[in-house]
Amino acid sequence: MFEVIWSVLSFIVALSILVAVHEWGHFWVARRCGVKVEKFSIGFGKAFWSRTDKHGTEFVLAAIPLGGYVKMLDERVDEVSDADLPFAFNRQHVLKRIAIIAAGPLVNFIFAIFALFLMYLIGLQTIKPVIGKVEEASIFSTSAIPANATLTEVGGRKVSDWEDVNLELMSHIGKEKLSVKWAANNHPVEHVANIDISAWNFDPDVDSALGSLGISPFRPNVSNTLGHVMPASAAQSIGLLVDDKILRLDGTSMENWEQIVSHVVAKPEQAIQIDVLRNGQIVRLNGVVGSTERDNKTIGYMGFTPKFEAWPEGMVFIHQYGIAKAFSKAVDKTWRLMTLSVEMLGKLFTGDVSVKNLSGPIAIAQGAGMSASSGLVYFLSFLALISVNLGIINLLPLPVLDGGHLLYYVIEFLSGRPVPDSVQEVGFKIGGFLLLLLMSIAIVNDIARL
Numbered sequence: 001m002f003e004v005i006w007s008v009l010s011f012i013v014a015l016s017i018l019v020a021v022h023e024w025g026h027f028w029v030a031r032r033c034g035v036k037v038e039k040f041s042i043g044f045g046k047a048f049w050s051r052t053d054k055h056g057t058e059f060v061l062a063a064i065p066l067g068g069y070v071k072m073l074d075e076r077v078d079e080v081s082d083a084d085l086p087f088a089f090n091r092q093h094v095l096k097r098i099a100i101i102a103a104g105p106l107v108n109f110i111f112a113i114f115a116l117f118l119m120y121l122i123g124l125q126t127i128k129p130v131i132g133k134v135e136e137a138s139i140f141s142t143s144a145i146p147a148n149a150t151l152t153e154v155g156g157r158k159v160s161d162w163e164d165v166n167l168e169l170m171s172h173i174g175k176e177k178l179s180v181k182w183a184a185n186n187h188p189v190e191h192v193a194n195i196d197i198s199a200w201n202f203d204p205d206v207d208s209a210l211g212s213l214g215i216s217p218f219r220p221n222v223s224n225t226l227g228h229v230m231p232a233s234a235a236q237s238i239g240l241l242v243d244d245k246i247l248r249l250d251g252t253s254m255e256n257w258e259q260i261v262s263h264v265v266a267k268p269e270q271a272i273q274i275d276v277l278r279n280g281q282i283v284r285l286n287g288v289v290g291s292t293e294r295d296n297k298t299i300g301y302m303g304f305t306p307k308f309e310a311w312p313e314g315m316v317f318i319h320q321y322g323i324a325k326a327f328s329k330a331v332d333k334t335w336r337l338m339t340l341s342v343e344m345l346g347k348l349f350t351g352d353v354s355v356k357n358l359s360g361p362i363a364i365a366q367g368a369g370m371s372a373s374s375g376l377v378y379f380l381s382f383l384a385l386i387s388v389n390l391g392i393i394n395l396l397p398l399p400v401l402d403g404g405h406l407l408y409y410v411i412e413f414l415s416g417r418p419v420p421d422s423v424q425e426v427g428f429k430i431g432g433f434l435l436l437l438l439m440s441i442a443i444v445n446d447i448a449r450l
Contacts, residue, residue, distance in 0.1 A: 025107030123320030138214020174352025233303025234290030
């Protein structure tokens with residue numbers, strides 16, 4: 001329950017920030033273009049806080065935190081006095097209207113740069129893209145890239161960590177070939193592998209992009225020694241302690257952690273005997289394995305996690321830079337997120353990416369909760385990603401979105417006359433239907449993943 005509440009609160013905070021940023025873009029440019037802004041609202045429904053400034057704009061925080069809006073003076077919506085006609089949105093030159101509408105998505109992109117800039121200033125801990133294992137008979141097994149190799153370039157772009165690798169892999173969905181540069185462990189010479197990925201079938205609900213290609217990132221070896229015992233768990237009830245080393249389960253010697261997991265998973269709510277090494281002495285414990293649900297099956301669960309061996313020197317590093325370099329990295333990362341978002345939308349329409357991959361508010365809330373739990377830098381990274389996506393989606397040429405309005409205004413600018421109201425009305429209906437359809441698919445996908 002706490003995780004659900006935390007995810008919801010994190011989602012509300014993230015959405016409120018991004019909506020405020022987006023609407024502020026419209027608001028700020030509208031003011032500069034001489035348009036009277038009547039209301040700036042974060043959320044919908046009944047207001048629980050409001051304030052009116054000297055320009056007559058009412059700033060509102062409303063009860064339903066699922067969006068927001070800027071209401072500008074407009075003859076098409078309300079009656080406007082003769083004195084206020086010069087300040088109405090619809091009376092402005094078409095270029096001013098284009099600037100006001102484009103400002104929302106543009107500020108989303110600027111905010112992404114700002115969030116990533118802060119992230120790089122604070123410092124983000126990350127891991128070098130060193131391959132731990134290449135599965136036999138997998139797509140990557142044809143590349144001759146060995147275990148412990150470091151990936152240095154994917155698809156012609158340099159990569160420094162696994163996030164970079166994942167972004168570039170996603171951009172190659174639907175393509176025939178993938179070019180990868182790699183270097184052997186602690187060796188400066190780079191090698192090139194051109195991999196046939198025409199048979200790559202990636203389903204994010206089943207596996208990760210790396211896993212579907214047959215790659216496992218390097219991870220330190222897992223020991224049989226306990227690193228954490230959850231409170232009120234079966235492990236604690238049995239009497240297991242941190243630093244206990246599991247030697248035997250039900251008389252069977254445990255050679256590795258995978259063997260321990262397999263033994264426990266197969267015994268939900270069953271008696272178990274555990275021999276551990278504690279302070280140099282063997283201690284025998286008896287109790288009952290707990291249980292949990294996974295994939296509609298009841299499996300054994302203890303509530304303990306292992307200790308890992310230390311990471312090799314230099315494998316874990318921190319992305320932390322000075323002001324100039326942090327800004328440069330933030331701009332580059334934002335641009336890559338923007339281009340990748342456009343690429344993925346294109347693949348969605350061509351069929352290279354399934355509509356099953358669409359995510360809605362539930363998935364976003366889960367992502368917000370996880371990133372917020374991981375720390376400020378991860379939450380900043382999440383905000384940047386969602387801000388970029390919000391900006392790109394709003395630029396789609398659907399009449400109910402900013403992109404649809406921009407399309408009408410560009411046509412007006414080129415033709416010299418506005419798009420007829422009847423055409424706009426039909427466009428709004430079609431755009432609304434398509435947007436509702438996409439949102440419905442995304443929400444159904446979210447529910448199916450729960």
